[in-house]
Amino acid sequence: MRFSTTLRNRLIAATLLGASVLTSAGVVSALPAAADTGTGSTAPAKSETVLLKGSTKASYFWDDSSGRAGDTGLPASGKPMQKGMIASPSWPLFTEGYVIYKGKKAKFFVGDRGPGVPSSSGVMIDLDAKTFADLTGGTFNSGTLGVDGNGGLGHIKVDYVITKWGDGVGKKNYPVAFSSGAWKVKDSNPATPPKAVLADAARP
Structure with missing residues (x-):
């Protein structure tokens, strides 16, 4: 059955009036608050802790103590090699963050x-090989510990964000070459964090 235009308008008006009364009475709306990001999305806006932002070249590694592919032994942190682990020439161990490519x-x-020697040429992050493969569209080769199918990419330029500093020795600031020895010195003067920013549009 179709409603007449007049009746339909009256129903709409009554609904709006009811919503107004509920709001004025202090009743919270069940509709979630949303923010327009300017891209047509109405996902809730999120903020995050940003301690340092920058960009650098990144290479990759996979140290499983097998001696393959330049493997120098188990990771310095004592944690087994795993996806999500990076090597840094100067940041404290267990520092956390993310890269965007x-x-x-x-x-x-x-x-x-x-990296060791490569860090003197501006390669300041060694990503784990599995993450490097994901970022570059390749596949991790468990036999060679390398990355196949990404056009031969071995170095990429990434943006990085630090969200938590590790507690041990190491430089809590822009990365410096391994040869500087900053990785073994306790830093009591971390970089001044930039102003809080909205979460990056990229998603994990």
Whole structure:
């Protein structure tokens, strides 16, 4: 059965009036609050802790103590090699954050030291090989501990965000080369955090 236009308008008006009365009476709306991100999305806005932001070149590694692919032994943190672990030439072990590459976001924690010599040429992050494969569209080769099918990429430029500093020795600031020795010095003067920013549009 169709309602007449007049009756339909009256029903709409009554509904709006009821909503107004509930609001004025202090009743909270059941509709979730949302923020327009400017991209057509109405996902709730989130803030995050940002202690340091920057960009650098990243290589990859997979140290399983087998001696393959330049493997120098188990990671310095004592944790087994795993996805999400990176090596840093200067940040404290167990520092946490994420990298972004071409819109793809990957969380990490610092579990090892490195790169060594490459860090003197601006390669300041060693991603685990599985994450590197995910970011570059390749596949992890468990036989060679390398990455196949990504066009031969071995280094990529990434943006990084630090969200938590580790408690041990290491530089709590922009990364410096392994040869500087900053990785073995306690830093009591961490970088001044930038102003809080909205969570990046990239998703893990």
